Every structure is written in structure tokens, then in C-alpha cells.
Amino acid sequence: MKEQSLLLIKPNAVRNKHIGHIVTILEENDFHFCALKIFRFDRQLGELFYAEHKGRAFFENLLSFMISDDTVAIIVEKDNAVQELREIIGDVDPEKRKPGTIRALYAEGITENAVHASDSITSAIREIGIIFDKQTN
Ligand code: CMP
Secondary structure (H helix, E strand, O other), rough: EEEEEEEEOOOOHHHOOOHHHHHHHHOOOHEEEEEEEEEEEHHHHHHHHHHHHHHOOOHHHHHEEEEHOHHHEEEEEOOOOHHHHHHHOOHHHHHHOOOOOOOOOOOOOOOOOEEEEEEEEEHHHHHHHHHHOOOOO
8 A cells, every 4th residue: 555654864864965875775666756855953843853752861962963954854655655664774773774774874873873764654644744844633
């Protein structure tokens, strides 16, 4: 079944000029692009987007990283998009990242991990709504 998911290319990957290669990886894996934009998180948007992590030890560090430079957001569509995108980006935990995944290629730590992808269809709907200003619940 066709699904949508949200990919963020995070500030460290933008700074290090990896947008092009990350987009190529998505194209080579047959993801259809529905929308794409470049923007900069501010604190308020970061707190909303990452609300589930508020109170965690890494939260402040995550926010200051996310507002440090531009982010590219892409709505992708494909059968089983949520799970496939999670596989392509690789694990949050550096020890568990498979070679060839986007994070294995471009992450610079657990926080500066190059990309984010929605972890469920529900999260994708919520995150797309926040970043692309659509109706959310
Ligand atoms: P992301 O997939 O965007 O989701 C939450 C983000 O928090 C994660 O990627 C990392 O950038 C950051 N983060 C930092 N430390 C941790 C941690 N210990 N566990 C999970 N996420 C972390």
C-alpha cells in the first residue's frame, strides 16, 4: 500500500553538502517526491516537532543542533515507505548502523546524525502536518 513518510536532511548534512547524494539515494530506491522544502527550525518549531523527547537528557543539545543551520524536508511516497525509509537511514545508535545506510555514511554522532525519518504512519502524518503546515490532530 502506498504510504507517505517525512525525511529531514539535518543541519550537519546540509553544512557538509550531502543534500545531493541523499536525494540520489532516495531516487535510486524508487521513492516518489511529493514535496520538498528548505527551512530553518526555530526553538518553538523544534520543541513541537520533537515534543515526545522533551525532558530527555539529549533534548537541549538536539534543539540547539536543529536550529544551527538549514534543514531540508522531503515528503516521500512509496509502498511501505515508512519502514523502507527507516531501513535506508540506519539506526540512531552508531553501534547498530549498517554499512551503506545514510547515517553510516554521514552521521557525525548520535545527535548530529544527518537525517530523520518518521517512525510510523501516525508520526508521518503528524510530522508532515507540522513541517508543511497541514491540518494535524
Ligand atoms: P531523530 O531520528 O531525529 O529522533 C530524535 C533525535 O534525537 C535523534 O534523531 C538524534 O538526533 C537525537 N538523539 C540524541 N541522543 C539520542 C539518544 N540517546 N537517543 C535517541 N535520540 C537521540
